[in-house]
Amino acid sequence: MSEDLTERPAGRALIVVDVQPTFCEGGELGVDGGNEIAERVAAYVAAHRDRYTTVITTQDWHIDPGPHFSDHPDFVDSWPPHGIAGSPNAELHPALAGLAADHAVKKGQYSHGYSGFDGADDSGRTLETLLREEGVKDVDVVGLVESHCVKHTALDARRIGLGARVLSDLTIPVSPEQGVVAREELNAAGVALLDSSAL
Numbered sequence: 628m629s630e631d632l633t634e635r636p637a638g639r640a641l642i643v644v645d646v647q648p649t650f651c652e653g654g655e656l657g658v659d660g661g662n663e664i665a666e667r668v669a670a671y672v673a674a675h676r677d678r679y680t681t682v683i684t685t686q687d688w689h690i691d692p693g694p695h696f697s698d699h700p701d702f703v704d705s706w707p708p709h710g711i712a713g714s715p716n717a718e719l720h721p722a723l724a725g726l727a728a729d730h731a732v733k734k735g736q737y738s739h740g741y742s743g744f745d746g747a748d749d750s751g752r753t754l755e756t757l758l759r760e761e762g763v764k765d766v767d768v769v770g771l772v773e774s775h776c777v778k779h780t781a782l783d784a785r786r787i788g789l790g791a792r793v794l795s796d797l798t799i800p801v802s803p804e805q806g807v808v809a810r811e812e813l814n815a816a817g818v819a820l821l822d823s824s825a826l
């Protein structure tokens with residue numbers, strides 16, 4: 628048996644987290660650089676779709692998420708309303724129009740929903756179920772934002788025994804400081820952090 632077998636694309640998923648206008652410039656919770664990340668993710672998938680068994684998008688899709696929304700948000704655990712289910716800014720970013728994802732997961736209807744693993748597709752299949760059905764052993768996680776939903780999705784992937792990488796040039800934190808903290812947590816959990824150009 629060769630170690631090279633672990634590098635085969637079979638069994639690897641790309642999870643595109645919350646690339647939605649609500650998290651980009653002009654959105655309700657816009658992060659500077661969000662639109663550029665959307666463009667970069669689209670270009671990466673267009674060039675490297677064949678690296679993945681399956682491509683899955685997630686969307687923040689809030690209906691009544693309780694303390695996730697606040698009139699006095701701290702921008703750490705509470706936020707101004709964003710990702711409102713059914714609103715135009717909760718749709719996938721227009722840059723992803725040609726993405727042709729295999730599955731689409733929505734999350735956070737009645738909770739924080741920081742992790743893609745909190746979500747399910749329109750037929751009720753959870754992200755974990757979708758990954759198991761596709762025979763996925765490893766995931767690459769990209770999207771918005773690194774310090775929150777990207778981080779929690781990658782950590783949960785590790786928690787259920789999957790290999791996980793975050794592609795650092797295809798994500799961005801809500802602030803530089805929270806990005807540093809997030810990367811420490813990811814490192815500690817065994818999530819690989821690397822630039823997509825290194826793949």
Ligand SMILES: [Zn+2]
Nearest residue numbers: 687710735739
């Ligand atoms: Zn949210």
